Amino acid sequence: MSISLAAFGQKDQKDKVLIGVIGGSGLYHLNNLKELKEVNPETPWGRPSSPIKICALPSGTQIAFLTRHGQGHTIPPSSVPFRANIAALKSLGVKAIIAFSAVGSLREEIAPGSFVLPNQIIDRTKGIRPSSFFEGTSVVAHASFGDPFSNKLVKWLEERVGKVLAEKTEGIQLFTEKCILCMEGPQFSTRAESLMYRQWGADIINMSVLPEAKLAREAEISYGLICTSTDYDAWRPHSDTVTAAEVIKTLHGNAETSRVVAATILDDLHAAISTDAGKALLLEEVGSMQYSIMPRSHKQKGEDRKKLGYVLPEYFTEEDE
Numbered sequence: 001m002s003i004s005l006a007a008f009g010q011k012d013q014k015d016k017v018l019i020g021v022i023g024g025s026g027l028y029h030l031n032n033l034k035e036l037k038e039v040n041p042e043t044p045w046g047r048p049s050s051p052i053k054i055c056a057l058p059s060g061t062q063i064a065f066l067t068r069h070g071q072g073h074t075i076p077p078s079s080v081p082f083r084a085n086i087a088a089l090k091s092l093g094v095k096a097i098i099a100f101s102a103v104g105s106l107r108e109e110i111a112p113g114s115f116v117l118p119n120q121i122i123d124r125t126k127g128i129r130p131s132s133f134f135e136g137t138s139v140v141a142h143a144s145f146g147d148p149f150s151n152k153l154v155k156w157l158e159e160r161v162g163k164v165l166a167e168k169t170e171g172i173q174l175f176t177e178k179c180i181l182c183m184e185g186p187q188f189s190t191r192a193e194s195l196m197y198r199q200w201g202a203d204i205i206n207m208s209v210l211p212e213a214k215l216a217r218e219a220e221i222s223y224g225l226i227c228t229s230t231d232y233d234a235w236r237p238h239s240d241t242v243t244a245a246e247v248i249k250t251l252h253g254n255a256e257t258s259r260v261v262a263a264t265i266l267d268d269l270h271a272a273i274s275t276d277a278g279k280a281l282l283l284e285e286v287g288s289m290q291y292s293i294m295p296r297s298h299k300q301k302g303e304d305r306k307k308l309g310y311v312l313p314e315y316f317t318e319e320d321e
């Protein structure tokens with residue numbers, strides 16, 4: 001006898017899009033999942049990098065997939081519409097984002113092809129990327145960012161991603177608790193910079209984790225980054241420095257593995273965050289902006305509060321008007 005999920009009141013939960021996946025360089029689709037439809041929300045910060053694909057996991061659970069640099073990789077890191085991307089995902093109901101990124105390695109042991117789950121970030125962007133939903137409004141907020149990734153989600157991922165790599169690949173290694181440095185680009189680093197970043201304690205380098213992680217935090221969305229290493233940047237004294245061609249060589253294989261990882265772990269993640277215990281554990285950002293927003297004053301403009309209501313409806317409601 002087949003029992004419908006609706007009979008258990010679960011249909012709604014299954015049809016909700018709770019997980020967003022952001023694909024980085026090389027990861028432009030999840031074609032191992034069934035694509036159901038595309039949506040392209042117009043947010044107060046414009047439209048996302050590309051239409052968002054709503055895909056079904058093997059169980060039928062829906063997730064949202066967004067490619068960071070656009071289909072055809074037409075958007076450089078400094079011009080990614082990060083605010084529109086995070087706002088669009090939030091508008092779909094997304095509570096947790098698993099983002100993928102192609103990174104350079106600043107450590108010998110993190111060989112190209114390795115996976116890395118960072119837990120810290122050093123910011124070397126140049127202040128030219130809008131990095132807060134509150135920027136340009138009359139409302140001020142200071143989100144906590146000491147732990148820039150969602151620690152419990154990252155711990156949860158460590159176990160699952162490690163298992164997938166061990167069971168489904170020929171020995172691809174996973175490195176955890178690493179520090180990622182985000183540079184502005186689009187040019188790669190000089191040898192001197194690459195050596196300096198190693199001294200600072202950075203283990204890997206990319207151009208796109210910021211402000212993505214900051215905006216996810218402001219939107220109270222749990223955020224974890226799965227990195228795939230493509231090159232050794234510019235710090236090795238007897239090696240050539242990184243080129244785009246070198247990065248592109250490893251992108252394809254890394255993207256294939258990333259698709260397997262996504263298809264294997266996301267059903268479990270959806271199931272986990274659909275329970276009260278899982279919510280408490282994995283959605284630790286919910287409610288975190290409550291004490292980050294400066295108290296309401298008559299100087300805050302109604303139109304700004306309405307705009308912020310798109311991404312934080314919990315704090316900026318219609319009744320505000």
Ligand SMILES: CSC[C@H]1O[C@H](OP(=O)(O)O)[C@H](O)[C@@H]1O
Pocket residue numbers: 023024025026068069077100101102103206207208209244247
């Ligand atoms: C193509 S090399 C530099 C480019 O690759 C990384 O992109 P993503 O993080 O979106 O995978 C890096 O951050 C740069 O944007």
Ligand SMILES: Nc1ncnc2[nH]cnc12
Pocket residue numbers: 102103104105183188189205206207230231232233234242247
């Ligand atoms: N060496 C590098 N520097 C910055 N971003 C990267 N993405 C991939 N490799 C990179």
